[in-house]
Amino acid sequence: MVSEIQQKREQFVLRCFACKTEFRIDDYGKFYRCLKCGNLLEIKRIADLSSSKSPHAIASYGVWNYFDLIPLWNKSNIVSLSEGGTPLIECRNLARSFGLKSLHVKFEGLNPTGSFKDRGMTVGVSKAKELGYKIAMCASTGNTSASLSAYTARAQIRCIVLVPKGKIAMGKMAQAIAYGAEIYQVEGNFDDSLRVASEICERDNKILLLNSLNPFRIEGQKTVSFEIVEQLGGSMPDFVVLPVGNGGNITAAWKGFSEIFEDGLGGLLGNQLGKTPPMMIGVQAEGAAPIARAFKEGRKDSIEPILNPQTEASAINIGSPISWMKALAAIYDSGGLADSVSDEEIFSAQKLLASREGLFVEPASATPIAYLARIASARSDEFDQMKDSVIACICTGSGLKDPNALLKGVKPDQIQTISADTKSLEKVLA
Ligand code: F0G
Numbered sequence: 001m002v003s004e005i006q007q008k009r010e011q012f013v014l015r016c017f018a019c020k021t022e023f024r025i026d027d028y029g030k031f032y033r034c035l036k037c038g039n040l041l042e043i044k045r046i047a048d049l050s051s052s053k054s055p056h057a058i059a060s061y062g063v064w065n066y067f068d069l070i071p072l073w074n075k076s077n078i079v080s081l082s083e084g085g086t087p088l089i090e091c092r093n094l095a096r097s098f099g100l101k102s103l104h105v106k107f108e109g110l111n112p113t114g115s116f117k118d119r120g121m122t123v124g125v126s127k128a129k130e131l132g133y134k135i136a137m138c139a140s141t142g143n144t145s146a147s148l149s150a151y152t153a154r155a156q157i158r159c160i161v162l163v164p165k166g167k168i169a170m171g172k173m174a175q176a177i178a179y180g181a182e183i184y185q186v187e188g189n190f191d192d193s194l195r196v197a198s199e200i201c202e203r204d205n206k207i208l209l210l211n212s213l214n215p216f217r218i219e220g221q222k223t224v225s226f227e228i229v230e231q232l233g234g235s236m237p238d239f240v241v242l243p244v245g246n247g248g249n250i251t252a253a254w255k256g257f258s259e260i261f262e263d264g265l266g267g268l269l270g271n272q273l274g275k276t277p278p279m280m281i282g283v284q285a286e287g288a289a290p291i292a293r294a295f296k297e298g299r300k301d302s303i304e305p306i307l308n309p310q311t312e313a314s315a316i317n318i319g320s321p322i323s324w325m326k327a328l329a330a331i332y333d334s335g336g337l338a339d340s341v342s343d344e345e346i347f348s349a350q351k352l353l354a355s356r357e358g359l360f361v362e363p364a365s366a367t368p369i370a371y372l373a374r375i376a377s378a379r380s381d382e383f384d385q386m387k388d389s390v391i392a393c394i395c396t397g398s399g400l401k402d403p404n405a406l407l408k409g410v411k412p413d414q415i416q417t418i419s420a421d422t423k424s425l426e427k428v429l430a
Pocket of ligand 1: 115
């Protein structure tokens, strides 16, 4: 057993995303950034798995189906709520009305705490346990805090969450309260909350920071791409459209597709040799779109943070995304793009997806649909490129998280009051 664990440990390295300096993977948490150049760290699997048979032989369900591809050494450290394994739903009604050939939604709202964060958190908290941490912390616009609170409850690790005061959806706050987290509302925005959380965790090595700059989170979240490829019958989609906030989501999804393409996972997940990975389209909310702006300006090496980000899609109300460098790399390396949509477009896309397909997602998660609706009605060049392709949208969280946001937009004539008799009902139905 010991040698099996040792063997697996040797298959991964922790390295700087920018300068590629390598570090001991088990030292993660003593530092969060490259000790040489200060950039974010990533995990790279260096083993050649091209001769492996199938991940299904290794583990059970969802994220941990891919145990071999995830840098956790000992299975006994897994802290799981059966995350992942979410459906990829073909949206024929929407595809028809947009004029697209093949549109799918990966519905991440069906994860245990209602968002895609659970994929990353099961790995992040399992690693915290493996490394011996007794305290975990995050800053959050809501979903990360809900997810971290649940997994730490299960692991019986102390959980501290920082949220921007008055800026997170009630459903998410209710979750963190129920799971028993210590919650601190910061008088500022998400970017302020993350700055404070990072500074404390960097200073105090006893607390593990579990925001998506933590590369173990990314290792869990990348499994969304493995599942999409499997669910498409072992083939890559042509385009993946997804919301971007702090940049972890697009980083992880791109890492998953790249691993399938580059690292010899073809044999594991259907033969992808010769098939290019998808173009990644990152969508932000107009009032919080530093990455979309950087892309439009052709920048690769910097972004200009937005000091006072504003959007009703509170999950992605982020002005200074910590993973901007990785997010831009995902966009440029995949030949994709970044764009932004208005809150109005977001709310109408949320309703469209619910009323046409029966999928109720939170506002941030409707940004991919809002983007497609926009290019479809404009019949833009992007639309021409996409219309005959296979498109997968990653819809990251459940609509039940944030009902207030939706109700703000309900037209008064959608809900009527009637008296308690058949005549009244007949009258309004006529
Ligand atoms: N969609 C939802 C529902 C989210 O909660 C988030 C991020 C994103 C998309 C964007 O993902 O940040 O990795 O680019 N929520 C974080 C949180 C920031 O604290 O819950 P990202």
